[in-house]
Amino acid sequence: MTPTNMPGADRIADAGWLKAHEWLLLRRVSQLSILGLFLLGPLAGIWFVKGNLSSSLTLEFLTLTDPYVLLQSLFAGHVMQSTAITGALIVLAFYMLVGGRVYCSWVCPINIVTDAANWLRKRLDIKGQGLRFSIKTGYWIFAMTLIVASLTHSIAWELVNPVSMLYRGVLYGMGTAWLIILAIFLFDVFVSRRGWCAHLCPVGIFYGLLGSKSVLRVTAMNREQCNDCMDCFFVCPEPQVIKPALKVLTDDKNPLIQSGRCTNCARCIDVCNQNVFSFTTRFNKQDGMHLQKQKEIMP
């Protein structure tokens, strides 16, 4: 692959590499600094935050709990005490505000693994989707985790969940958990393009459902400027979410990317050389206002 046909090449040429990777870098900083804050304790003895992504205690007072684990626990037959429930409600409220799958792209450590896998897949020039999964597969797996929890009276999914496994492994000792991480990496490289995060992971399904009505959204507000370069489709981990907004396919002609599957990773904003995409709230359905304003200012 030559640099000129790489997605975002135009953007890099016009705005510079840094601008074309602005949000990506911010995401990496977010993912790594959250892990870093957790690691400060065991590595340096600075206990800013304790625990892991399943439940954590920040500054000795703020408990945050993963609502998906809480849901599994509920299905397994345990009603948690108020500390955990409050923690889960805070997390729930946060992601309903900023977008459910912000968890996937800004927090989840597996995202770094699967992004790396996708990068390698491109470098190895592996074409196509590879193994295809029905769009519904993830939802089936999500339902299965809850059913297994209720049948075995155990939070069974957490036995193999690579998301919590990686965090727990880094913070408390890995065991052979790295095998699961490696398996997902290889799966995404050789078997199925973005197979894990986009098709199978039930954590992503949960947060996607949570985020289907979330406030913060990416909008294709300046879609009139789109020159069909397809770069956004190439970099997007869930390309199907862009089309309805960009190509005016919804009944209300809404430029917002409305699917809960959108992770708000903002790679589309990074690579688009026409400034089509931007962050906004779900209440802002203005179309091309940017342009109109610009035209008013510079006639």
Added chain:
Amino acid sequence: MTETSQKAGAMNRRQFLSDTAKTACGVSLFGLGLGMYSQQASSLPPLAIRPPGALAEDQFASACIRCGLCVRDCPYDTLKLGRFGGDVLTGTPYFIARDVPCEMCEDIPCVKACPTGALDPELDDIDDARMGLAALIDQETCLNFQGLRCEVCYRICPLIEDAITLDLQHNQRSGSHAYFIPTVHSDACTGCGKCERACVLPEAAIKVMPRKLAKGKSAEHYRLGWEEKQKAGESLVNPDVEHQYNLPKGVQYDHGGKGLIKEKVDAVPFGGNALDTLKQHKAEL
């Protein structure tokens, strides 16, 4: 609807059904595997002890969210989290008494740290914790069972004289010494594991195990006569007949006292049988 679109519709339906069936089968198999793995993994190895206040094992698997906050707040680094590929349910807390036992902190920080109630917040006195139960499992190697005075397990027990006592028994080998038998009392033992840690043998003779493993259970209908007698203040079997011993003439038996008592019988100088008289004299000498 035209014929072709009908055909397309049929194909779509067929496609839909086969796709759904494929996914359902795949996911169900995955779920079956996961369920079986979770069942298999939920059998706790016998030397892994849960922290104080941990719910019963079947409830614990549904309540513990594997966050490790109890591990972080344990001041003695006693607790560990089960690792993937290990014996203990992945991500759940446990300790191995022989490595680092529970120091039985009075403020029980591990229980306070638990956000979910997997460690029961109602446990406010660490002496009420029932993490496991110590059992003097090997009498063949325990030094006190050999008549020696090791009793380190007894001395180190935080609930000495309640959870472990030394019970005296006659040492028949020496004939003039006592065995000091360390005896664990399940109504007081918290299962902290300090006795197992302290056992001087290369492999501990006293071990802490989950209570389910260490404790027997007597049948509900069993009654111990002497206890019932004490409770009732009298024998429950009426009348309490005094035992009649069928003894030779001139011999008495004092149960629990002097034992066999032979009265001095005036020897008959010459009985009917001279040989008998001789034997009797010889025995008395």
